[in-house]
Amino acid sequence: MTRIRLLQFNAALGPLDYRVPEGMQVGPGDAVIAPLGPRQIIGIVWEADRLPAADVPEAKLRPLLAKLPVPPLQPQLRRLIEWTADYYCAPLAAVARMVLASGGALRGPATTTEYRLSGQEPPRLTPQRRLALDALQGEQATMRELATLAGVSEAVLRGLANAGALEPVQVDIDRPYPPADPDHHQPDLSELQREAADTMVAAVQAHAFAPFLLDGVTGSGKTETYFEAVAAALRAQRQVLVLLPEIALTEAFLTRFGQRFGTQPVLWHSSLKSTERRRAWRAISEGTAQVVVGARSALFLPYAALGLIVVDEAHEVSFKQDDGVRYNARDVAVMRARFEQIPVILASATPALESLQMAESGTYRRLVLPSRFGGATMPTIKIVNLTEEKPGAGRWLAQPIVQGITERLQRGEQSLLFLNRRGYAPLTLCRNCGYRFKCPNCSAWLVEHRLSRRLACHHCGHETPPPRTCPECGEPDCMVACGPGVERIADEVAELFPDARTALVTSDTLNTPDKAATFIAQAETGAVDVIVGTQLITKGFHFPDLTLVGVVDADLGLEGGDLRAAERTYQQVAQVAGRAGRGTKPGEVLIQTRHPDAPVIAALAAGDRDAFYAAETEARRDAGAPPFGRWAAIIVSSEDEAEAREAANRLGATRPDLPNVEVLGPAPAPLSLLRGRFRYRLLLNARRTAQVQAVIREWLGEHRHPQGVRVSVDIDPYSFV
Structure with a gap:
């Protein structure tokens, strides 16, 4: 083979042809280095008949520079890359880039220098050095990674290394993993x-x-x-x-x-x-x-x-x-x-x-x-109607849940409170003028996080410290938290049960495997009495002494325009309910709601999953929604609102006129500003027989948008913001 087709990772350029130099053997799936202008790029050799390419004369082809020392991608994986790109209307290059996710792995066997504490105290112990020494107990990593772990600069660590407090260790990066033994322990299965x-x-x-x-x-x-x-x-x-x-x-x-x-x-x-x-x-x-x-x-x-x-x-x-x-x-x-x-x-x-x-x-x-x-029984489920069992002023937990926690504390058992909302409060406003603290990059309110003393956007990551005065009217100490987040529920638990040991479990507090391991160890050894958590706590955890689950606001997931809202609410509440009574002690689940007659709440109360799914199935069938129909979203965005709106309207004006495809929109997306970009959305609702991807490719292929406009396609969307 003297000529190959290369799938390189710049989607705008597409596949490129190269010449294989004498003495180099390459085939489909091989990762290679090739020249592109003055640069060198990595790509994957592909079957020439499966990729389009320009008709470049053989004499003009540039030679490959090197074949990388890694096994070739197998045909099955190459076909998966093609299928994923085709089904999700994504560039082939973007999918292939996910396969070569570790650039360092492509360079062949290697060793590296890592560092660990030597046990020797440095002669001069600054606060930064003390911080590093405390944080790096039992750690071994590169200098940069240790600096991140310790929260100090690399200069501080180099100083510790020069003083002998950190010692270098030469590590074979590719050392083998210990083998798993399929017969190590034979379980007792039912x-x-x-x-x-x-x-x-x-x-x-x-x-x-x-x-x-x-x-x-x-x-x-x-x-x-x-x-x-x-x-x-x-x-x-x-x-x-x-x-x-x-x-x-x-x-x-x-x-x-x-x-x-x-x-x-x-x-x-x-x-x-x-x-x-x-x-x-x-x-x-x-x-x-x-x-x-x-x-x-x-x-x-x-x-x-x-x-x-x-x-x-x-x-x-x-x-x-x-x-x-x-x-x-x-x-x-x-x-x-x-x-x-x-x-x-x-x-x-x-x-x-x-x-x-x-x-x-x-x-x-x-x-x-x-x-x-093992004979464990499913928990009993009870509904707490918040229109009748109203929590006290400034409270979010109704009396049945408070009483339930009290009884568990007396018996030495654990309770779990579930609210799928991070932070302290979802909205903060000025009590003097009503000013609402909003994200400058998104059409979303800033969420107050009191533990970290910040106002944060959960969409773009923007953070700011809470101001001392209102930006609008200048009133000092005027901020009012509206609505509860898990931090506020944890505060309420601390006020009601000052002696209870409470753990807050969210993606903010359990953001590394080590923190997760610490929490699990505490919960399993009985060092936690009350767990307050988001959806992170709804699955995978097994605590035998956890006998009470309280769902603080079962209606939360039903708000907004999510077409899968009922199913998602059922799944979350059923999963968190499943944390109760997993050992020998019976469990109880209390679900707070203002809509006890809602079908999803009634199904949860009755423990009748089949009835819920049957009703949801018929609703989806009537609406032509998945799995009986197809959805696809097209999101048009730009930093210029008029530009985004005009591009979306141009797409809407040329929508496909097909009997089995309906196009809704364009309309501003529910989250119309995200990360500084204005967004418009079109939604396709099609029958199962429609070739949605082909329709979208032909439709979008007719348009050339200004450079600032992005058009993205979401096949089978889950998020409708």
Whole structure:
């Protein structure tokens, strides 16, 4: 082969052709370095007949510079990249870039210098040095990573190294991971668990595509059940990928994995150090990483011998990526399993309606675990009608929940309060003139966070300290917090129960695996009496002494224009309810609501999941909504509002006129200003038979927009802001 087609990562340029120099052997899937103008770029050699390219004469082709020392991307992964780009209307280059997610891994074997505390005290102990010494106990990393961990400058650490307090350690970055033992511990499974496990094990051994929906109530032992399929893959010398929706869930999972297999899996998530990412990527591509546990991006790693994919908590919205390539990891996982010809397990106590419909149609095989493991019973659920049981002035917890916590404290049991709203209050205003504190970059209110003493936007990350005076009228000490966040609920608990030990669990407080591990240890050892948390606490945690769950505001998720609001509310409340009574002690769930007759609340109170899903299914069918119809959103944005509006109107004027496709809009997006960009939205509602992606590509391909205008496509959207 003397001429190759290169998929490089600048989507605007598209694929490029190069000449293979004499003595270099390359084929499809190889990662190479190529010249582009005065620069050098990395790309992937692709099958020439699958990519368009300009007709450049052979004599004008520039030669490749080098072949990178990594295994080629397998055909199955290349087909997944093509499918993802096609289905989600994304540039092929943007999808492929996710595969080569660790630039350092592409340069071959290497060592690096890391540093650790030597135990020697420096002669001069400044406050910064003391801070570093306290923060770095037990840590070993590069100088830059240690500086981030300690919250000091690299200069402070270099001073400690020169004084002998930090010592260098030469590390082989690509050292092998300890092997997992599929027979380390044989679990005691119930008859139903064993039956489901045997079915999945047989599929792993068959080496064929087999999608499963593992549908088990909270506490039924889904994890232990699919661990048997993981063990079967390990015995067959195949790799396993387990996707988790939240980094904070990783620690609890690691503990259970270690108990079953005698070691830890390989991790892949955004909090990894660069050397950890490099080591993991190379081990995955070479086949020595046996089990990978990661966030959604782990789905695109170049596994050498993948034998099983598990998507845990498969209903979770966080599996849908809302920027860049807007893919749903749950659905892409099924497609990767299909290309790899392996089983995929979607595990959930509250499956997505789409997954249940796939099981109903026979596309997925549904395995049901209807009862809790070990004789534990499901909690009793009671509704607290806030129109009758009104909390006191300035309070958010009604008397039944206060009484329930009191009884648990007397019995030495734990309580959990759930409110899916971070911070102290969702809105802050001036009591003198009514001024509302708004984000300068988004059409959203700033959320007060009293623990960190800041006003923050949860959309763009803008932060500012609370002002001493109102920016509008100049009144001092005038700020009023409106509505509750979890910090305000934690304050109320502290006032009502000053001796209770309270833990606040949100993405702000459990933002690293280490913090999650500390919280789990405290909760499991009984060092926490009351847990106050957001949706982060609704899944994956198992605390035997937790017997009361209080849902502070069950109506919160039903607000706004989210077309999946009822389903999402049901899932969240059912999941958090499932934290109660998981041990030998019975559990109780109290749900505060102002709308006890709402279908979703009534279904929760009755514990009748099937009735809720049946009603939701019919509502979706009548509306032509997924899974009975197709949705696609087109978002037009610009820093200039008039420019965004005009571009959206031009698109609207040329909307496709098809009997099976309806286009709604354009209209300002509910969040009309986001990160400094004005946004307009068009929504396509199509029948299942419509070729939505082809319609969108043809429609958008007719337009050339000003340079400041961005047009993004969201197939199967979950967010409607």
